[in-house]
Amino acid sequence: MNRRTFLCGLTLGTLCAPLAAGAQQPGKVARIGHLSFGSATPGSRLDEAFRQGLRDLGYVEGQNIVIEYRWAEGRAERLPDLAAELVSLKVDIIVAAGTPAPLAAKHATRTIPIVMSSAGDPVGSGLVASLARPGGNVTGLSTFTRELAAKRLQLLKEVVPGVSQVAVLWNAANPYAVLVMRETGAAARTLGVQVQSLEVRGPDDFENAFPVAIRGRAGALIVVDDPLTYLYRMRIADLAARNRLPAMYGFREYAEAGGLMAFGTSLADLYRRAATYVDKILKGARPADLPVEQPTKFELVINLKTAKTLGLTIPQSLLIRADEIVQ
Numbered sequence: 001m002n003r004r005t006f007l008c009g010l011t012l013g014t015l016c017a018p019l020a021a022g023a024q025q026p027g028k029v030a031r032i033g034h035l036s037f038g039s040a041t042p043g044s045r046l047d048e049a050f051r052q053g054l055r056d057l058g059y060v061e062g063q064n065i066v067i068e069y070r071w072a073e074g075r076a077e078r079l080p081d082l083a084a085e086l087v088s089l090k091v092d093i094i095v096a097a098g099t100p101a102p103l104a105a106k107h108a109t110r111t112i113p114i115v116m117s118s119a120g121d122p123v124g125s126g127l128v129a130s131l132a133r134p135g136g137n138v139t140g141l142s143t144f145t146r147e148l149a150a151k152r153l154q155l156l157k158e159v160v161p162g163v164s165q166v167a168v169l170w171n172a173a174n175p176y177a178v179l180v181m182r183e184t185g186a187a188a189r190t191l192g193v194q195v196q197s198l199e200v201r202g203p204d205d206f207e208n209a210f211p212v213a214i215r216g217r218a219g220a221l222i223v224v225d226d227p228l229t230y231l232y233r234m235r236i237a238d239l240a241a242r243n244r245l246p247a248m249y250g251f252r253e254y255a256e257a258g259g260l261m262a263f264g265t266s267l268a269d270l271y272r273r274a275a276t277y278v279d280k281i282l283k284g285a286r287p288a289d290l291p292v293e294q295p296t297k298f299e300l301v302i303n304l305k306t307a308k309t310l311g312l313t314i315p316q317s318l319l320i321r322a323d324e325i326v327q
Contacts, residue, residue, distance in 0.1 A: 035083055
């Protein structure tokens with residue numbers, strides 16, 4: 001596949017004010033670029049949620065809309081080339097998942113509108129100027145609220161009441177994970193828990209991280225949600241079980257992959273809502289004028305099979321609050 005970088009186009013883009021996609025002309029087929037850190041997964045719940053959101057708004061793939069998918073296959077270094085490729089295709093909008101993907105898209109173009117489907121910390125990572133007034137050519141949805149780190153730690157303490165040391169597995173290459181690590185540390189001090197940092201930057205680091213946690217006498221684990229840990233969630237859940245570490249994760253998909261429990265926003269809901277941004281931009285709205293939305297729907301998912309493997313009894317008070325229990 002030709003991966004030429006259009007340096008001239010990028011230079012001109014930095015000199016121009018961000019534009020809206022322009023109101024879609026009747027009969028025109030819109031071209032959407034879809035950029036992801038992950039891999040193409042047939043029947044993906046998240047991709048289907050996005051497509052369903054488009055269908056609900058009257059867009060049918062192959063009829064009045066075309067989606068150009070680009071997957072980094074878990075290799076962050078591929079994102080800049082893939083973003084440049086979408087720019088060269090002259091897509092109308094780029095929809096990007098996570099934080100690294102929209103950052104790569106923003107570096108590739110200052111004019112093509114970019115919709116974040118699930119960015120962690122859009123302001124702190126430099127994607128937008130503010131949530132209310134994004135400015136520039138980026139808008140969309142965030143997965144983060146500052147209360148999440150404390151809430152996850154509180155829930156973990158309900159399952160492991162006597163825990164005094166919690167290991168935190170986080171991707172140091174992701175600005176969002178850096179923020180969550182900081183927020184978790186602050187929450188831990190308030191709750192009288194010590195935090196042990198397990199810094200990773202790629203999948204090869206997972207195997208070495210868990211012995212460090214055990215040597216440090218960690219009694220539980222928090223896995224920071226980001227594209228890297230999400231892509232390898234099954235491997236991480238297996239390592240946590242093998243090392244007998246009760247673990248808290250950020251999204252339901254981690255618990256469904258074998259993780260003990262997860263609390264966070266519904267990714268499928270965010271992906272579905274991303275279609276609304278696409279619709280507004282195709283109808284002439286400017287990304288700079290569309291506020292970034294924060295999570296509105298949160299889910300607690302508990303995997304009882306994993307709890308049994310770890311020899312844990314989940315309190316009834318927690319089970320009745322769960323949105324889903326994986327047997």
